[in-house]
Amino acid sequence: MRFRCLHCLHCCFFSTPVDYPIVLEGEVDTLKKLALERNITLNFRRITDQFYLWIIEGFCPFYDIANRRCSIHENKPFSCKMFPLLLNIRTGEVSVSFACDWVINHISELINERNNIAEIFPDEFKAVVNLFKKIKALRSGE
Ligand code: SF4
Ligand code: SF4
16 A cells, blocks of 8 residues: 545645644755745744744645645745655654544554555655654754
8 A cells, every 4th residue: 555645635725733744954044945936925933943833824825726736845844845744853653644634534544554655655664764864964964
């Protein structure tokens, strides 16, 4: 079994603060630059030395609703690259989001294959690993 995004819109539409993406300081800079080019205003709130909460109400301003795709795919932050995987930045725990339609559709298989997250979500898991590496590098001052 392998994850295939259904392009169902849900993960780029935000109705509650608990779903807001958490982004790195460098990602804030990239997003602000892209927003400036498109005359878009973005809102962030600092939550730790390295992380910001990206406050989005409704559709993400980078979401291309007509084509159901992210318009900044190559530059989207780690939290978007890894979804529907979630990383708890305090504990390092990786979990699967129940906000994802594909996850809900495959819940029984996921429970049976719960130790194979890296195989079921290879690209998303790679994003988690890359984020871990980035955080480690930032913390060691690289
Ligand atoms: S940056 Fe792209 S993937 Fe992330 S929420 Fe916005 S549209 Fe969705
Ligand atoms: S909620 Fe899941 S299936 Fe729907 S667009 Fe997001 S990742 Fe894809």
